[in-house]
Each structure stands twice: as C-alpha cells, then as structure tokens.
Amino acid sequence: MLSGVNYMRIKLMVNGAEHALEVEPRTTLLDCLRDHLDLKGAHAGCEHGVCGACTVLCDGVAVRSCLMFAPQAEGTPITTIEGVTPGPGELSPLQDAFCETHGMQCGYCTPAMILAAHALLAGNPNPTRDDIVEAISGNLCRCTGYAQIVEAIALAADRIRGANRPPELRK
C-alpha cells in the first residue's frame, strides 16, 4: 500500500454476492468491477460517460459505471453482464437473440447493449421500435449500424412474452 494514499473499506453487492473491498475513493465503479472483482464484462471505452460501453444495472436500472465512484455504489445491488445468465454455460434470451440476429461484430459494446436492453424489457415487455432505439441511444456501436441490435432486442422481447403464453397461442 502506498503511503499517503487514502483507502476506504466498502462492501459491494454484485450479481447477488457481497464483496468486502479496500479501494481508493477515486476508483470508479467500472475499475472496481474490472480490476478488483475481475468482472471484465463491463468495458472501458471513453471513461467519461459518452460511449456507454461500461453500462451496468444499479438496482435494475442501466447506469454508466465510469460515472460513479465505487464508494457511491455501496448498498445498491449491481448486475453486470456476468450476472444475467440463467446458469453456467447458458445464455439469457437477450444474449441468445444477439447471437442469432448477428447483433454484434467486434463485441465491445455488446455487454452494455444487452444490459440496457434488460433494463428496458424489465419495465416494458412490449417495446416499440422507437422505445428500443431510445433505450440504446446512449450506447455507441461502431460496427453494426444498430439495425441487427434493434432486431435482436425485438426478437428477445417477443420470445420472453411468448414464453408466458400457453403453447397453442405461441407462434
């Protein structure tokens, strides 16, 4: 430990598990997730709130983890892309849909896109195309041109709704 550096003891609740950590207050939630908890799914892009690659869910709501300092996240349940799969080796309906519609190319924006979409579908199971575009408007993708991403989210929404329909009414 460097002399003169202030460390803080904090507790973070990430993907359902509590972690006791010692961090400098200036550590962003993003760096804390990546470097202290080895959760590399939250990506560091611009690191000043423009690109959206670092999106995580705070209490189910999509936020930029580069714009929060780690001590500010104490007491709030955090979900990262590592926390959305139903089980080891499985994919969530959204992740599955992104694979199927080629909703990713380089993959850098993908975890954030999927989390933004999770937050959208949690509150709006039947989003219009405009709702989807609005929900991911803060997430930059330089590969896909967004069309397949929008398609992926619409497909996932349709499947999640379908999963609750009786079999005879499913498409």
Place this chain on the structure above:
Amino acid sequence: MKAAPFAYSRVANVDEACAMLASDDSARVIAGGQTLVPMMVMRLVRPTRLIDINRIVELSYIRSDGDTISIGATTRQCLVERDALIAADIPLLARAISFVGHAATRARGTIGGSLANADPAAELPLIAITLEATLAYRVEGRTEKMAARDFYIGPMTTSLPSDAVLTSVQFPKWLGKVGVSFCEVNARRSDFAFVAAAVQVELGDDGRCDRIAIGIGAATDFPIRLASAEQQLKGSALDAVTVKGAVLEALADFAPLSDLHASAEYRRRVAAALATRAVVDARSHALGRQLHAH
C-alpha cells in the same frame, strides 16, 4: 482518464455538508455526478474532498406547494421524466427532460446537480430561467432563496455562496390554456446543444396570447429570455410572421458564442429559427393540436 485522489464523505444532512464546504475551499458536493465525474477524470477539476449528498433522503421529492411545484435537489432526472404532477403542472419541464443526456445518465443525474453545475448547454438551467424558477439553498444554518435569473452569472458559474448547498427548486404553475415547445440543434441526439429554445404560452379565450416566456440556451454564457419579443407578442395571435419579426428584433444585439462546433453567425440564425418554431408550436400545443412532430 483517472481522477486525481480525493477524500470521500457521505453526509447525513445538509448542514453537515455546508460545514464541510466551509472548512475546505477545495471540497465539492457530488449529487448525480454525471457532469462532475467526467470533469474530474479529465482533470478539469480536482476537488480535495467529495461530499456525497445522494443519501440525504429529504432532498429527493416532487410536491405541489400551492401555486408552485417544488423539486428536491437530489431528485433524479428520470423521476421527473415519469412524474404525473410535472406532466400536468410544469409541462415545459416535462417536455425538455428527455433532451437531458441519455436514459442511463438521467437514471443518476439530479435536478439540483444540473442546475448548480450551470453548463451553458444544459437544458435545466434554460427551463429554470424561462419559467422564472426560484432556487432554495442552505447556508450557515439558514435557508435562502434566489431567482434563477440572479443565480446564473457565467459559464459553469453561479452566485451560490461557496459554503452553500442547493436544496430545492420551485417552478411556478401556469393555469389556463397552456402550451409548450422545446427545440434544440445538436450533432447527435442528446449530445450537447448548439442552440436550444424553450417556450411556454398561455392563450386567452379568444385564442390570443395572454402570457409568453421565450428562453434561448446553449448560445450564450448562460440562458437568456427574449423579453422584448415576449412584450411584443403579448395580445397577438402568434402568427408566424409576427413571431419571426419579434424574435429577430429581440435577437438584434444578441452576441452568441463561437466555437469549433458552431460559429456565432450560425448560432444566431438557428436561435431565430428555433425560437420562431417553438412559439408557433407552443401555440398549436395550447390549442390542442400538435402540427409538428419532433
């Protein structure tokens, strides 16, 4: 892109925050942090201490107080976006809020944070100036109030005392046949505006303009009102030709900012076009028909 070291304190009440500010000139209050954190990681600002007011429960509320709506300083922008009281009584704020950043930044960003940060391109100071909001703050154990027009004195600069904490903002309700419009021009959706126009009108039974407020943001060091145009348009039918004439006259001695994104001349033209469009749209809105979809 890492912030310089600082100490972090989470305070339980506003007076504690004021005392900390008074004892350390380089301490800063953090609310949503959606502008302060980028400024810190780019090392444009280097506070020695961050005073986190997010957990002060009594600073987060939206309530109706007679003829005003009062919003607590740490109320998240996303709450204002979805609030029925705001939609009904402060329609201009309801209209403008979706232009503030993105959903992910509105989830953390606060009303008071944006107001106190005083970015020239920010939408919330423009709405506060346009609607003649009152800002309440706590200083040395007292609660003081200040009109929005006295609050803003320069880019990122307010007349809030250095040991004061903004606690709430009051927006006056307009009764009657009210219409609003908000327009802005920027390079990308929800990016910083080059020019923004905010208009609220109230029409009489004869359809003429009883009351009007026209605000222009992002073009000057802080938002302004087009007071002479407002005077001229009161009592008129708000037809496009009259509106355009009044707006151009009001902008005659307008000296907009010039930067790499937009020249002063461009900003002047856009301000005139947006203000005219916003007044005409606000009238249509008041009449219950929305002619222009945005």
